[in-house]
Amino acid sequence: MKIVNPVITQELERGAALRLDLGCGARARSGYFGVDLVERLGSDIVADLNQPLDLLPDNCCEAIYTRHALEHVQNLLPLMREIHRVCKPDARIEIVVPHFSNVYGHSDPTHVRFFGLYSMYYFCSREDQPMARTVPNFYSDVRFRVERINIQFYRYSFLDRTLGRLLEKFTNLNLKTQDFFERRLAHLFHASQINYTLTPVKV
Secondary structure, three states, X not given: OEEOOHHHHHHHHOXXXXXXXXXXXXXXXXXXXXXXXXXOOOOOEEOOOOOOOOOOOOOOEEEEEEEOOHHHOOOHHHHHHHHHHHEEEEXXXXXXXXXXOOOHHHXXXXXXXXXXXXXXXXXOOHHHOOOOXXXXXXXXXXXXXXXXXXXXXXXXXXXXXXXXXXXHHHHOOOHHHHHHXXXXXXXXXXXXXEEEEEEEEXX
């Protein structure tokens, strides 16, 4: 790991909270410092997300954003631990990843996993999971709270945009309709991506 942008070091020294875009690619999200494996325009921190973010102190981030990066990460559980560690208790964590029904996602040989409605609940305490379906949470001892989940659909064609808007509105009415989509409709109407908003639970 290497901090490229000296402003980050200055911010950490004065105790300011950081906003990080993990796996930012060539351009980080506006208002965020970019973290990427390759040092290039947009990368303020060069880091392999499969390794510890060891130059970042505990509780130094007020926001984490990552878009289409976690599906490339082999060591997801340790990364979630690092995200939990560097985040302040009230931090906002936004994760955008391919939905498991995204057929195009299976073409990328660097994708190692896909995500669904309950993926992030594996990092939640039982009381913070849906009563209708709880999942095991013993794979990791760090805990998050799922604040919001949004399943999104393709926008490639006129039909996608028309049907997708209607399906997206129905699917995201609540957790029950999201569950119904995944169980009954995902094999017919493929979703593009799934967005999670989390907060870390710290004692």
